[in-house]
Amino acid sequence: MPKLGNTVDECIVARWCKRTGDAVAAGDVVAEIETDKATFEVTAPVGGTLLATYFEEGALVPVFTKLFVIGEPGEVVEGRREESAASPAISQAPMKAEPVPVRPVKPVVAARSGAFSPRARRFAREHNFRPDAVNGSGPGGRVLEQDLRQLFDSGSAVSKVRERIARRMRESLASTAQYTLHGSADASGLVAVRARLKNDPRWSAVNVNDLVTFCAIEALLEVPSLNAEFADGRIRQHAEVHLGFACDTPRGLLVPVVKSADSLCLDELSARMKDLAAQAVAGTILPDDLAGATFTISNLGALGIEWFTPLLNPPQVAILGVGAIQLKPARRDGRIEFLDTIGLSLTCDHQVIDGAPGARFLQVVTRHIENVESLCGV
Numbered sequence: 005m006p007k008l009g010n011t012v013d014e015c016i017v018a019r020w021c022k023r024t025g026d027a028v029a030a031g032d033v034v035a036e037i038e039t040d041k042a043t044f045e046v047t048a049p050v051g052g053t054l055l056a057t058y059f060e061e062g063a064l065v066p067v068f069t070k071l072f073v074i075g076e077p078g079e080v081v082e083g084r085r086e087e088s089a090a091s092p093a094i095s096q097a098p099m100k101a102e103p104v105p106v107r108p109v110k111p112v113v114a115a116r117s118g119a120f121s122p123r124a125r126r127f128a129r130e131h132n133f134r135p136d137a138v139n140g141s142g143p144g145g146r147v148l149e150q151d152l153r154q155l156f157d158s159g160s161a162v163s164k165v166r167e168r169i170a171r172r173m174r175e176s177l178a179s180t181a182q183y184t185l186h187g188s189a190d191a192s193g194l195v196a197v198r199a200r201l202k203n204d205p206r207w208s209a210v211n212v213n214d215l216v217t218f219c220a221i222e223a224l225l226e227v228p229s230l231n232a233e234f235a236d237g238r239i240r241q242h243a244e245v246h247l248g249f250a251c252d253t254p255r256g257l258l259v260p261v262v263k264s265a266d267s268l269c270l271d272e273l274s275a276r277m278k279d280l281a282a283q284a285v286a287g288t289i290l291p292d293d294l295a296g297a298t299f300t301i302s303n304l305g306a307l308g309i310e311w312f313t314p315l316l317n318p319p320q321v322a323i324l325g326v327g328a329i330q331l332k333p334a335r336r337d338g339r340i341e342f343l344d345t346i347g348l349s350l351t352c353d354h355q356v357i358d359g360a361p362g363a364r365f366l367q368v369v370t371r372h373i374e375n376v377e378s379l380c381g382v
Contacts, residue, residue, distance in 0.1 A: 007067040009292035056081045123149040132255040181354035184313045189370040191329045191346040214274040219372035227365045233319035248297030251284045258284045261297045310347040321356040325349035
């Protein structure tokens with residue numbers, strides 16, 4: 005079992021793509037495994053015959069534990085598993101060839117891979133969708149892509165990633181004292197800067213979300229009390245900003261993390277966010293790139309949402325929600341003017357951040373947004 009980053013200690017065997025006795029070539033996908041964030045493929049390091057698999061689908065397996073053996077037909081595999089790379093949690097005593105007991109996990113595969121058509125297998129992999137049961141409409145009961153698509157669209161099954169997201173949200177609400185402050189900022193500068201940058205080859209990829217994120221990072225440097233974590237009764241304030249940003253993917257909500265985001269200039273920040281978002285959507289992002297955030301931003305403005313209540317990602321103590329840009333009336337020098345405004349929603353943990361400090365941070369973010377051109381130097 006590969007170690008997919010420093011934060012991963014165990015993975016689920018989601019699906020065996022090859023069965024005992026199958027011929028495999030180097031590079032063939034032998035199994036799919038899941039972390040709590042994404043799905044990955046384990047490929048054959050050499051060609052030969054799959055002689056043994058040591059865990060059932062759905063088993064939770066420590067990293068560095070041997071998953072399978074490839075060799076020549078008829079080769080004896082007895083006693084091979086203890087040769088796997090050592091881990092402090094794995095005994096070095098002689099072991100039998102049958103599977104090691106592991107903590108039980110509900111199986112996540114509807115049927116053996118042979119019961120799925122190739123297009124159905126691809127749909128299941130791309131959508132991380134493996135229902136407990138599905139009736140196949142193909143010859144011999146084979147599951148077709150349309151069978152999975154209909155079940156997926158009906159919402160009658162919940163993916164493992166979806167279950168984990170729900171569990172984290174419940175834990176977030178149960179372990180924190182959350183409150184949300186709503187405000188807005190004059191977005192005229194954002195609109196003007198974006199219009200100018202899109203015609204410059206260097207800056208054309210920079211969008212409004214990148215500009216707001218850059219402003220929020222600068223605000224965290226000015227008000228570092230929100231760039232913190234609260235765990236085991238202790239507050240840990242961070243000097244560097246490791247910026248998490250909510251990303252909608254086919255597998256559910258993921259939060260990629262831009263490490264040391266405060267050290268990046270605007271175009272570097274924009275490029276890094278887009279690269280991580282693309283990996284998250286494709287399902288290739290590494291677990292280490294989904295961990296370690298000290299502050300998170302969630303932007304629903306593209307969906308027309310003006311204000312909302314973002315939920316904290318403990319142990320973080322704050323998260324900023326960004327809404328849509330809307331034309332609204334405002335009083336200026338005794339006159340009513342219509343201005344482009346952007347909605348901002350800040351959720352804090354009252355155990356660490358009181359209302360007034362939270363409001364002051366929102367004021368700083370607003371000030372930076374309204375002076376974005378001079379702040380970014382573009």
